[in-house]
Amino acid sequence: MNMLRRGVYLFVFLACFVSGLASQNLQGQSLPRPTGYVNDFAGVMKAADKEEAERLGAAVKDKTGAELVIVTIESYAPYAAIDEYSLALAQAWGIGERSKDTGVLLVLAITEREVRIEVGYGLEGAIPDSMAGRIIDTTVIPYFREGDFSSGLLGGFKAIAGVVAKEMGVELEGFSLPVIAESEAVFYTFLEVAITVIVIIIILLFAFATAYLKRRFFRGILGGGRIFRAGSFGGGGRSFGGGGFSGGGFRGFSGGSFGGGGAFRRF
Numbered sequence: 001m002n003m004l005r006r007g008v009y010l011f012v013f014l015a016c017f018v019s020g021l022a023s024q025n026l027q028g029q030s031l032p033r034p035t036g037y038v039n040d041f042a043g044v045m046k047a048a049d050k051e052e053a054e055r056l057g058a059a060v061k062d063k064t065g066a067e068l069v070i071v072t073i074e075s076y077a078p079y080a081a082i083d084e085y086s087l088a089l090a091q092a093w094g095i096g097e098r099s100k101d102t103g104v105l106l107v108l109a110i111t112e113r114e115v116r117i118e119v120g121y122g123l124e125g126a127i128p129d130s131m132a133g134r135i136i137d138t139t140v141i142p143y144f145r146e147g148d149f150s151s152g153l154l155g156g157f158k159a160i161a162g163v164v165a166k167e168m169g170v171e172l173e174g175f176s177l178p179v180i181a182e183s184e185a186v187f188y189t190f191l192e193v194a195i196t197v198i199v200i201i202i203i204l205l206f207a208f209a210t211a212y213l214k215r216r217f218f219r220g221i222l223g224g225g226r227i228f229r230a231g232s233f234g235g236g237g238r239s240f241g242g243g244g245f246s247g248g249g250f251r252g253f254s255g256g257s258f259g260g261g262g263a264f265r266r267f
Helices: 002-029 047-064 082-093 129-144 149-168 182-222
Strands: 038-040 067-073 103-109 114-120 258-266
Touching: 038 047, 047 067, 047 149, 067 082, 067 149, 082 103, 082 114, 082 258, 103 149, 114 129, 114 149, 129 149, 129 258
Parallel strands: 038 067, 067 103
Antiparallel strands: 103 114, 114 258
């Protein structure tokens, strides 16, 4: 009996170990190495747009220390969602200054038709979820729906750069950057808060109703099988150690950290 029990324990341990290794290797294979501020792995950006975005990324880095990055991929599989992929990628690459966490990642997944802005800890005040969503809605999605991924990515990248530059109090000469109205972002924040409160209330009401019904059910059993009284309900009715990559002449990012802030959209 003891031999059988040990055999079962050993089998479970080995199964978990092998599964963990397979999962780790599978996810690791899905994360590419960075080549610069623009990483067009899906090949959807025009050469001129890529060049302008690279120059803008370098200017933002030079003036503010923040690191803004574009990534395009065919699919984020085997990850279950784009936010899981973007967070893993941002952490693995170490986008943003290590001590300030000023990094932003703009990711496009072609197969899933999803786009996300992942924001580092240090810029979550300047780019809260509502602002990230507003940037996507106004500067990215309109182009994507026309099939123009290149213009949408460049537009979103410029909008992010504009917000970061304003937050840091610097001017980015030579670039035409869109302005995202703060009043609109505030409205989106209020809307998100209102929706969150409503959802929480619904969850609490459901929890209370469930507890109430369970209590009445057991009382009914103990009291002789009557579940409900008349008039009551029913009675009547992962990490690579970011910053260490280098691809070609690119020396890698600075080792910033992310906590899941940002927004995503389908198109």
